Amino acid sequence: MRLRRPVDIWHKPALSALVALAVPDLALYGLGRLDLILYTSAGAMCALYAHGLPYAARARTLPWVVAGMVASLGVALTAASLIASTALLVVCASLVAAVHKVVCDATRIGPPGNVILTFIAASAFFVPQRLGQVPLHLSLALGTGALAWLVCMAPALVRPRGPERIVVARALEAAAGLLRTEAGTGGGAPVGVAHARHAAAAAVNAAWHTLFLVPARTAAASAARAGLERLLVRAESALGGTGNAALDGVAAEPAPYEARLAEAEAEAEVEVGPGAGAEAEPGAEVEPGAEADRLVGWARELRSGRPLPKVTLSRAQADELAGVAAELAGIAAKPTGIAAETASVTEKSAGVAAEAPAPRRPAPGRPGGVRAVLTRLAPGSPLLPIGARVAVGCVLAGWASMGVGVGHPYWAVVSAASIYQANTTLSWQRALQRTLGNLLGLLLYTALLPLVHLGPLAMIALALACQFGAEAGITRNYWLGSVCVTPMALLLTEFGSRVPATTLIADRWLDTVVGVAVGLACCVLVTNRRAADRIEAVLGRVAAAEAFASRLLAEAPAAGVDEAREIGWARDRLAGCLVELREAVEVSAGEWWQRGLPEERIAHAEQRGHQALAGLVRRLSTPALAA
Structure with missing residues (x-):
């Protein structure tokens, strides 16, 4: 239940969703058709996805998210128009929820994952629908999905390299944390150092994978990416610090961390970017604490949007970047792979060619794209038991909700689907968080009822405020985000049909308890x-x-x-x-x-x-x- 620091980019999905939802909501208000708000919200909420990706990758990923949302909505609306049995609709909604879970985990789409898709689709299964209305409703979702794409891509006009700069800044900060941990413990606290080392390795690995997605079709783009690569190589050098024993069989013992950096800096002219803080003179001893401060300073420069700081690379680091550039270019005449500032270092040790810096890329042979997703879903995959757990848990939760007479069984389906995490322990934690968040959210909705009764425009404003609050709070802790998600979900229900507030609140509370309880029981019954x-x-x-x-x-x-x-x-x-x-x-x-x-x-x-x-x-x- 402890609150964490908010994620550094929480405001980006929050503002994107706010804009993508506000435009169609106000348009429907002007047309007097707020009963269609569920369908426009389906496409608009796709604006919550892919904010950690570079813009080129985001442009490719978001259409898949929109397509998945529209396809799920189409299945739900078609089933709602053809199937009269509520019990059977619960089964269909549960199967779709299971598909959402395994596909989102396999594609590693990132937050908010399967929750938004399941929330919209499960709701649509129980909306009164005629088959002839389905094309119009899907068109509304598709249109607002296109709007969400435009909203998410709009920041590229202002900061076209913002996402990759942020992920490299995170790697620099994690590397600085590792250096400070090792310096503070003297290598004598293996648990703390191990956690810091894992965090640094994960951050650096994530940064490299992000840079792999950045195209470098022009000289300017290539130079900008090469500058980020140089910073990342420097951050990565923290993983070779003093906290590691020598590897058996190594031909020559590596130099200690300080001496290694001093030798590296002696190889090339030191260059410092604006505001980055001065590096040591070539050949001077570099303390881990000073290097950590320098890495944090560079991270600050990246986040501020200022010009990339100039960093020193050793001959071997320059060779690394130049070598992959040569392979991509396919010619051999003079050095490349880094910007002109460090090209002279490479000339001393290698002769490879290209006209502009070329990007680093992952090792050959790794499956990517659709092949990688299919590999993660192959028979024997650990994701399949999770999918079975979601399907069984959601079906039983929906049927249990029907058994106690709740009029919104899809809430129980969504509650069960939302608690399933990678394992039973995390699912138990999520269940506690969701229960607390929904209870507080119902209290908040009760307090907002006087404003809800002011009219449709007030309801739209409250729904948008709750959406923004959910994104602001959910990265601090899931329960805090749920406090705002709950009244937003109730408001969306109110747009379609008015239900007495006492009935709505009672149904929501019962569905939450039933969904969480049955979902946890299925965590125990369906083991991974x-x-x-x-x-x-x-x-x-x-x-x-x-x-x-x-x-x-x-x-x-x-x-x-x-x-x-x-x-x-x-x-x-x-x-x-x-x-x-x-x-x-x-x-x-x-x-x-x-x-x-x-x-x-x-x-x-x-x-x-x-x-x-x-x-x-x-x-x-x-x-x-x-x-």
Whole structure:
């Protein structure tokens, strides 16, 4: 129940949804057709998605979200027009909710995930409907979905590189946190350092994946992306700090953190961006605390929208970026892969060619796009038991709601669907949060009733205010966001048909209790036994990635972009596997009725993996040693 700091970009989805909802709501008010507000809200709420993606990727992703919303709405409205049985409609709504859960988890669409899709679709299953009305209602959803796309893309006109700058700033801040943790503990608090290291590795890994989505079709775009890559490479160097033991079999012992940075800075001219804070003189000793302050300063520059700070790269770091650029360009004459400021460093150690900086990309062989989603949904996937849990839980919750005489069984379906998280422990926590949030939300709705009775315009204003409040609070804690979500849901119900307030509040409270209770019971009955199997599979991938990294590190270092490119790929693969392993362990640890976790194997794999990752980062952060 503890409140956290709000997510740094919470205002972006909040304002986007506010605009996307306000325009059609006011238009319907002017036309006197507020009964259609459910359909326009379906498309407008797509504006809540994809705010963490670069604009090019966002432009591709949002149409899929809109298509999924419209398809779900179409299924719901068609079923509502053809099926008279409420019990059967509950089954259909539950199956759609299960599909939403597994598809959103497989695509990793991010917040708000499946909740918004399920809320709209489940509501639509129980709206009186004639088959001839469905095309018009779907057209309204599609039109407002297009409006949501325009609203979400509009900030690109002002800050076209805002999303990637923010994700790199997060990586810089996480790296600074790791350096400060290691400096404060002297490496003697393994739990705190391990958490900081995992957070830094995850943030850096997420930043690289975001930059992979940034196109670099022009020289200006390529130079801007290369500048972010340089900052990210510098943040990544924190993962090769002093808190790691030497890796067995490495040909040469890496230099300590301070000496390594001093050598790196001696390789090239130090360049400092406006307001970034001065770096040490070349060859001077660099303390981790000073480096942490510098990283935080650069993160502040990125968030402010000022010009990118200029950072120093070692020869090996320059080789890494230049090597992938050469591969993408397919020619070999002079160095590239970084901006002109650091190109001279590369000239000393490699001869590769292209006319402008070219982007770094992930290692070859990784499935992407639709193939990656299908892989995550293949038979044996740990997502399938979660989907079964959602389907069974929502059906039983809806039927139980009908059994106690509640007039809105879809609320119970939505309540059950919303509590299902990655494991039973997280689902239990979400159930407590939702129950508390809905209870407080009903009290808030009761307090707002005098304003609701002022008329439709006041209801629209209250619904928009609740939507904004939900986005402002939900990143601090789910229950706080639910306080505003509950009156908003009740207001949407009021637009379609007026129901006595006492009946509406009583039905909502009963449906919340029934949905949460039945949903938790299904968490116990439908276990995810495949969570432990996922750990075994990921342990195998970590072992393979670590073995490959060890072989690279055992070889004598050689100057050149080919080695830098191969080490960069090995680092990306190993970092991704380590992040996935920690995620799999946390998911499995929260499931009941599981076989014991292989704690020793997990600890050994993470230790060896982090040591190898640190070795790879050092190899890319320090000048190449003579063979």
